[in-house]
Amino acid sequence: MSTELTQSHFELFALPERYAVDRAALDSRYRELQRGVHPDRFASASDQARRISMQQATQINEAYQTLRDPLKRARYLLALRGHAIDDQKTTAGDPAFLMQQMELREEMGELRQATDPLAALDGLLARVRA
Known part of the structure; x- marks a missing residue:
């Protein structure tokens, strides 16, 4: 499995970069990607291969969680277009x-x-x- 860590979440899941997401395609691709990096497949592999597998699994999980949640997906799309939302900024004011x-x-x-x-x-x- 060749999952580049620099791919966008949409590229990783082979989905068009837009707000509306085909949930069935997302879920199906998630299962397919996870099968490719499952720890059982790398049990007897080198430390480096296991580490890369873990990084890929983490990226897949993060991307999936982002794309399946409408709010996270909207924020991610905004960030891709250079409009990142800083959740740490407080609007409380004076x-x-x-x-x-x-x-x-x-x-x-x-x-x-x-x-x-x-x-x-x-x-x-x-x-x-x-």
Whole structure:
């Protein structure tokens, strides 16, 4: 079996590089690829051959998990096109801003119970605009 570690997941599975994936073809190719690198086939092979087999099996598993999951597949396609998504970036922002947003939401929830809801809303809007 000749699986290059530099192949894209789509190339590895002989699938077109697009979001829609033929799940039956993906599953079938996965089983075929795994049969080619199964550890039993390399039990009496050299250390190097076993190591290469393990690397290939790992690549196949990772590619399969990525292509079978719609979100992972979308992120992978974006990365292939130079638009990688950094999951480590936080969108939380400034803690003071977040606290202000939480307080505003709480005040909005209390508007209905106010004696004069419209006047309370006007007051809230004035504070937000200030």
